[in-house]
Amino acid sequence: MRKIEFFKHNIGRAEITSVAKAIKAPMLTTGERVQEFEEKFAAYLDRPHAVGVTSCTAALHLSLLACGVGAGDEVITTPMSFVATSNAILHTGARPVFVDVEPETANINADLIEGAIGRKTKAILPVHLYGQMCDMKRIREIADRRGLVVVEDAAHALEAGRDGVRPGQLSEAACFSFYPTKSITSGEGGAVATNAPETAAALKKLRLHGMDLTAMDRYGKRYQHWDADCLGWKYNMDNIQAALLVPQLRHVEERWRRREEISRRYEAALLGIPGLDLPKVLPNSKSGRSLFTIWVDPQRRDEILWEIQERAVGVAVNYEPIHLLSYYRRTFDYGEGMFPVAEEIGRRTISLPLYSRLTNDEVDYVIAVVREAVRKVSGSRKGEAGLPS
Numbered sequence: 001m002r003k004i005e006f007f008k009h010n011i012g013r014a015e016i017t018s019v020a021k022a023i024k025a026p027m028l029t030t031g032e033r034v035q036e037f038e039e040k041f042a043a044y045l046d047r048p049h050a051v052g053v054t055s056c057t058a059a060l061h062l063s064l065l066a067c068g069v070g071a072g073d074e075v076i077t078t079p080m081s082f083v084a085t086s087n088a089i090l091h092t093g094a095r096p097v098f099v100d101v102e103p104e105t106a107n108i109n110a111d112l113i114e115g116a117i118g119r120k121t122k123a124i125l126p127v128h129l130y131g132q133m134c135d136m137k138r139i140r141e142i143a144d145r146r147g148l149v150v151v152e153d154a155a156h157a158l159e160a161g162r163d164g165v166r167p168g169q170l171s172e173a174a175c176f177s178f179y180p181t182k183s184i185t186s187g188e189g190g191a192v193a194t195n196a197p198e199t200a201a202a203l204k205k206l207r208l209h210g211m212d213l214t215a216m217d218r219y220g221k222r223y224q225h226w227d228a229d230c231l232g233w234k235y236n237m238d239n240i241q242a243a244l245l246v247p248q249l250r251h252v253e254e255r256w257r258r259r260e261e262i263s264r265r266y267e268a269a270l271l272g273i274p275g276l277d278l279p280k281v282l283p284n285s286k287s288g289r290s291l292f293t294i295w296v297d298p299q300r301r302d303e304i305l306w307e308i309q310e311r312a313v314g315v316a317v318n319y320e321p322i323h324l325l326s327y328y329r330r331t332f333d334y335g336e337g338m339f340p341v342a343e344e345i346g347r348r349t350i351s352l353p354l355y356s357r358l359t360n361d362e363v364d365y366v367i368a369v370v371r372e373a374v375r376k377v378s379g380s381r382k383g384e385a386g387l388p389s
């Protein structure tokens with residue numbers, strides 16, 4: 001049987017050559033290659049500064065710290081994201097305060113943000129889900145009026161734009177992931193883009209134990225004594241990760257265009273199938289097209305998920321809402337019914353393969369498999385759909 005992976009990366013000869021060169025150099029940790037990556041990454045985003053770290057989780061954690069978020073504070077965010085988003089808030093000692101999402105886009109519902117702001121609120125952490133940006137103009141306006149900072153989880157949104165705004169433009173910091181399923185990857189890795197030179201400087205200290213000199217500074221010429229004037233973490237990107245990322249930056253737009261094409265092919269074929277809905281991409285928005293998600297009958301989602309996998313097509317669930325994960329239920333007394341829109345999406349969602357190496361033929365095969373799975377499961381009575389025993 002034909003097999004279609006949920007994801008395939010796009011690392012080729014240029015990346016392998018670049019990594020080989022980095023490994024042959026004396027400096028493996030944070031050095032010139034990281035600096036080169038940071039400059040090119042910032043230039044792609046049209047932002048003045050970027051700081052390379054070991055993951056988007058680290059990027060979020062350090063960005064919040066650099067913005068002064070800490071113990072006793074509250075950060076407003078969405079439950080419809082990967083658990084990293086709110087874990088990063090918890091790592092600072094602050095508490096995530098969830099608000100529900102928009103039914104059409106699954107992004108944080110900006111209408112609900114003001115109602116969640118309290119005495120302890122320090123920041124808003126929007127997530128640009130599936131690649132479509134939140135309403136950043138509106139979120140910035142709320143934050144300015146209420147004296148809050150904004151940190152973006154832009155893990156899905158490297159290529160995105162909305163109303164002429166790109167990630168990092170209207171916030172204190174925008175955080176990116178280079179995990180394997182993201183649009184560029186170093187296996188693990190992440191970065192922060194920021195407009196403020198002080199934030200970039202703070203992030204560079206925080207990513208390396210609060211040290212005031214990098215390894216490059218310490219060993220580049222003669223040995224230099226260093227100091228640590230704050231408590232930092234060990235989140236610095238290394239030259240090998242950076243060497244893997246730099247060549248991929250040249251292909252970001254071309255690969256995005258291919259994912260856009262694939263997404264449109266999915267949309268054209270899947271729209272109108274009874275019992276199947278798609279998140280809406282707004283007209284003034286360029287989605288990063290990081291995930292392609294379908295929303296099916298919540299009673300039948302797992303059966304459809306199973307049927308699709310039976311035909312060897314890789315799928316995923318992005319996401320079950322964070323507040324319903326055991327740790328969050330137990331620690332914060334969250335439960336069913338608190339964020340009904342996110343919960344409904346969490347019960348309905350299935351992500352299909354979306355990466356630039358997919359051929360049209362493979363996309364058409366996935367479409368046929370999804371169609372057949374939805375038809376078969378909807379046509380059967382419950383319990384007859386061949387669920388695993």
Ligand SMILES: *Cc1c(COP(=O)(O)O)cnc(C)c1O
Nearest residue numbers: 055056057082084155177178179
């Ligand atoms: C992948 C992802 C993260 C975490 O990224 P890491 O680099 O694995 O830490 C955070 N938020 C969202 C929305 C993601 O998709």
